[in-house]
Amino acid sequence: MDRKQDIQKAVETLRAGGIIIYPTDTVWGIGCDATNADAVARIYKMKQRDDSKAMICLVDSDARLQRYVRDVPNVAWDIMDLATKPITLILDGAVNLAPNLIADDGSIAMRITHEEFSRELCYRFQKPIVSTSVNISGMPAARKFGEISDELLQQADYVCWSRRQEKQPHTPSSIIRLTKDGVVEIVRR
Numbered sequence: 371m372d373r374k375q376d377i378q379k380a381v382e383t384l385r386a387g388g389i390i391i392y393p394t395d396t397v398w399g400i401g402c403d404a405t406n407a408d409a410v411a412r413i414y415k416m417k418q419r420d421d422s423k424a425m426i427c428l429v430d431s432d433a434r435l436q437r438y439v440r441d442v443p444n445v446a447w448d449i450m451d452l453a454t455k456p457i458t459l460i461l462d463g464a465v466n467l468a469p470n471l472i473a474d475d476g477s478i479a480m481r482i483t484h485e486e487f488s489r490e491l492c493y494r495f496q497k498p499i500v501s502t503s504v505n506i507s508g509m510p511a512a513r514k515f516g517e518i519s520d521e522l523l524q525q526a527d528y529v530c531w532s533r534r535q536e537k538q539p540h541t542p543s544s545i546i547r548l549t550k551d552g553v554v555e556i557v558r559r
Contacts, residue, residue, distance in 0.1 A: 371531045373487065373490075373532050376487075376530050376531050376532045377487070377490055377491050377494055377532075378494075379528055380392060380491055380528055380530055381491065381494050381495050383527050383528040384401070384402065384403050384495050384499065385403070385495075386527075387402075387403065387406050387408060387409050388402070388409070388526075388527030388528060389401070389402050389409060389412055389413060389416065389525070389526050389527050389528075390402070390526060390527065390528045390529070390530060391504055391518065391522065391523065391526045391528075391529045391530065392487070392488065392491065392529075392530040392532075393485075393487050393488065393515075393530060393532055393533035393534075393536075394428060394483060394485060394488045394501050395428075395456045395481070395483040395484060395485035395488055395489075395543075396456050396540055396541060396542050396543045397503050397504070397511045397512060397513050397540050397541070397542055398503070398504045398511075398512045398513075398514070398515060398517075398518060398540075399428075399488075399500075399501040399502060399503065399504060400413050400416060400417070400500070400501075400502050400503075400504050400522070400526070401413075401428075401499045401500050401501055401502075402499070402500045403468075403495075403497060403499070403500075404427045404438075404467050404468060404471055404497060404498035404499060404500050405466065405467055405468055405497055405498070406468055407468040407469060407470050407471075409468075409500075410425075410468045410470050410471050410500060411470060413425065413500060413502060414470070416522060416525050416526075417502065417505070417506060417507045418506050418507050419507035420507075421470050423507075424471065424472070424473040424477070424478065424479055425471060425479070425500050425501070425502040426458050426479040426480070426481055426500070426501045426502060426543075427467070427471070427478060427479065427480050427481070427498035427499065427500055427501065428480075428481055428482075428483045428488055428492055428498065428499050428500075428501040429480060429481070429482055429483070429492055429498050429499075430482070430483065430489045430490075430492035430493040431482065431493075432447070432482065434482075434492070434497075434498070435480055435482060437465075437466060438464060438465060438466050438467055438478065438480065438498055439461045439462075439463055439464060439465070439478065439480060440462075440463030440464075440465050441462075441463055441550065442461060443461075443548050443550065443552070445548060445552070445554065446459050446461065446548055449546060449548075449554075450482060453544075455541075455543070455544060456481060456483070456484075456485075456543040456544070457481065457543060457544050457545075457546060458479050458480065458481040458543045458544065458545045458546070459479070459480055459481070459545075459546055459547075459548055460473075460477050460478070460479045460545065460546070460547040460548065460557065461477060461478060461479075461480060461548055462475070462476055462477050462548075462549055462550050463476060463477075463550070464476055464477060464478035467498065471500065477547075479545065480498070481501070481543055487530075487532050487533060488501075503542065504518045504519075504522055505519070505522070506519070506521075506522070511542060513539035513540050513541065514536055514537065514538070514539050514540065515533070515534040515535075515536070517539075542558065543558075544556070544558055544559055545557040545558040
């Protein structure tokens with residue numbers, strides 16, 4: 371299957387409210403439509419994770435990010451421009467997303483992906499995609515396809531073919547929390 375077909379199948383699955391396992395700019399991810407509360411609930415159940423622990427969303431562009439965060443602070447753009455590796459930002463003022471994806475304080479973790487496959491997937495889907503590591507909560511994240519458990523592969527509605535053959539392990543993103551009042555906190559390096 372070529373990349374274009376792989377992305378098309380993943381988009382169809384997302385639009386139908388399904389769960390995908392897909393390669394990202396960091397580790398492999400479990401994904402769904404970030405605006406679909408039922409799909410988000412399925413991922414929490416798959417990961418055996420408390421839904422008070424928010425998950426990351428991937429988008430393909432600055433413009434898309436701004437549709438889902440009320441006021442992106444200016445420092446966020448500077449951090450993303452200067453970053454040398456994928457950076458996830460926890461931002462206040464989440465809007466237009468599944469309520470069970472937004473933290474109790476109204477924040478959301480968002481990342482603009484620049485990796486070819488996940489960026490095109492987000493672009494074709496035209497909405498944020500949940501991107502949480504493929505693992506049961508508390509277990510190590512799958513850093514390459516071969517580390518994904520059969521249990522999780524079987525629960526997904528579609529598992530992408532692209533990049534499965536990669537041997538090089540990937541690492542999670544750095545996470546930085548930015549508040550409206552200018553506080554910057556490094557959550558994960």
